[in-house]
Amino acid sequence: MNERLLLGRSIETGSWVHKLDARSKITGMLLYLAIILISHSWAAMGLLAVFSVTVMLSTRIPLKYFIKSAKPLRFLMLFIFIVQILSVKEGEAWLTFGSFSLYEGGLRLGAFSVIRMLFLVTFTSLLTFTTTPGKLNQGLEGMLSPFKRLGLKPDRLTMMIGLALRFIPTILDESQIILKAQASRGADLKELPLKEKGRMLVSLLVPVITSAFRRAQDLVYSMEARGFRMDAPRTRYHRLRWGTADTLFVIMFIIMGVAVAVL
Amino acid sequence: MAIQLQQVSYTYADRSLWRQTALHDINLNIAKGSMVGIAGATGSGKSTLLQLFNGILKPSQGTVKVLDVTIQAGEKAPRLLPLRRRVGLVFQFPEQQMFEETVEKDLIFGPLNFGMSPEEAKMRARQAMTDMGLDLALLERNPFRLSGGQMRKAAIASVLAMDPEIIVLDEPTATLDPLSRAELIGLLERLCREQGRTIVIVTHRMDELLPYADQWALLKEGRMAFQGSGQELAADPDILESCGLSVPHSLRYWNAVARRFGLEGEKPCLTAESLAERIALLQAEGMRDRHE
Numbered sequence: 379m380n381e382r383l384l385l386g387r388s389i390e391t392g393s394w395v396h397k398l399d400a401r402s403k404i405t406g407m408l409l410y411l412a413i414i415l416i417s418h419s420w421a422a423m424g425l426l427a428v429f430s431v432t433v434m435l436s437t438r439i440p441l442k443y444f445i446k447s448a449k450p451l452r453f454l455m456l457f458i459f460i461v462q463i464l465s466v467k468e469g470e471a472w473l474t475f476g477s478f479s480l481y482e483g484g485l486r487l488g489a490f491s492v493i494r495m496l497f498l499v500t501f502t503s504l505l506t507f508t509t510t511p512g513k514l515n516q517g518l519e520g521m522l523s524p525f526k527r528l529g530l531k532p533d534r535l536t537m538m539i540g541l542a543l544r545f546i547p548t549i550l551d552e553s554q555i556i557l558k559a560q561a562s563r564g565a566d567l568k569e570l571p572l573k574e575k576g577r578m579l580v581s582l583l584v585p586v587i588t589s590a591f592r593r594a595q596d597l598v599y600s601m602e603a604r605g606f607r608m609d610a611p612r613t614r615y616h617r618l619r620w621g622t623a624d625t626l627f628v629i630m631f632i633i634m635g636v637a638v639a640v641l
Numbered sequence: 642m643a644i645q646l647q648q649v650s651y652t653y654a655d656r657s658l659w660r661q662t663a664l665h666d667i668n669l670n671i672a673k674g675s676m677v678g679i680a681g682a683t684g685s686g687k688s689t690l691l692q693l694f695n696g697i698l699k700p701s702q703g704t705v706k707v708l709d710v711t712i713q714a715g716e717k718a719p720r721l722l723p724l725r726r727r728v729g730l731v732f733q734f735p736e737q738q739m740f741e742e743t744v745e746k747d748l749i750f751g752p753l754n755f756g757m758s759p760e761e762a763k764m765r766a767r768q769a770m771t772d773m774g775l776d777l778a779l780l781e782r783n784p785f786r787l788s789g790g791q792m793r794k795a796a797i798a799s800v801l802a803m804d805p806e807i808i809v810l811d812e813p814t815a816t817l818d819p820l821s822r823a824e825l826i827g828l829l830e831r832l833c834r835e836q837g838r839t840i841v842i843v844t845h846r847m848d849e850l851l852p853y854a855d856q857w858a859l860l861k862e863g864r865m866a867f868q869g870s871g872q873e874l875a876a877d878p879d880i881l882e883s884c885g886l887s888v889p890h891s892l893r894y895w896n897a898v899a900r901r902f903g904l905e906g907e908k909p910c911l912t913a914e915s916l917a918e919r920i921a922l923l924q925a926e927g928m929r930d931r932h933e
Contacts, residue, residue, distance in 0.1 A: 552737065555732070555734075555738075556737060556738075558692070558697050558732070559732055559737065559738040559740065560750075561697055561725070562695050562697055562725055562728075562729075562730040562732075563725070563750055563754060563799070563803065564722055564725050564726060564750075564754030564755045565750070566722065569721065569722060581741075582740070584740070585739075585740035588785065589737075
């Protein structure tokens, strides 16, 4: 379970992307999202592919990790592809089986949707692969700080996100341990019939949730014991630093956007 | 042999960027009916080693033989349910081992899975509670409402209730008070000597186990650093320090007495009582020598 979990795990290789400010990476990803939405031709898709793969390779993280991150969505992608083929009736009909025809437009739009989704997921996992959760969170806080004037409290929000992210591996580890405890007392999930499996998973939920609450309570105490107060100004351990590379990184996406819009 | 490990290695998260080898090339033999202590600094792979004993973890390399079951790296494991009934594993943190709503349900969980009738399971649960010196009134309580020590005892009881032939415990005395600690070691020793069960204990307090253990295994950074009797350990206490462990008081006292009176070849006396008697005997021997 743990080994397969790629979500929210950074992979340190020390590449140039790793050294960028989290804010520039978040901005880049938002721009990438826009680029994906405005690319409507095979040429744009091709350019996007070359650009995305080049940037992914330059992080020195093996490409297979990016591909793995899209794997959970493979059925959704297939589903979207089929829906597009069935519903879009544009362009010339290529194949006809009785009342059903396969149109060029449907095939094209289906392929575009899948490619878009694939790139969106694989490329944006670059953000979490190259940025530790803490820095990411801080970057988010930096991005949201203009909204302070509107009464929004970005530090509260990011504190919440940070704590939630921090608990994901803990809770997974905990469920792993309970699974092991159950297995060593004769209830191995791998060896049980399907119906029993479901029952076991439910019986796993109760202790995992109660222990999460217990942990949360302990965490609150330990934070308060170390003088944490909500909304009090705090010194940052890492400072956000916007450099030339960050500006260039964002400009790269803008150029890419313009190119895709033209194509 | 109850447990036999041949050139066993274990790697966490194999085939990924986060791979980490916890055990390297371990050879270990544990005889049936013996009491074995395993020690090592934190992170030396003790807990990983224990989880190999009942097939919770499968070796990345090498062969693990437990009773009549063989688990070989790279091969499909045999059905492990019968093995797990015979090998009881008490985890390091009892609060992570209990998962039912009441202590009783937790205690009968194992026995029921291994095909005991509910009545028999409940009877075994009561027996295990009594063995662990726990009040039967606790059976109806939520395990998370118990104190740390009670929870630890209940976790051990839940394994004892399965009536296993091999009992493997990961730091069972860590959160117990001194009296309960001595009682637990006494109980385990009785299970070993009177009923012929094999007991494997990971411990940081070597002192409390030294007088009883037949054999010791010391781990250092995932490798087997020493395997032998307490007597051999007493002869060469430096090995303990090289493993990042401090030399237990009982060994230090014995060695000091042995050096002072030239008793190096003898079987070490590792309890306060036996040491006192040995010293008293010295005096008697001295008197006799003078008379002759």
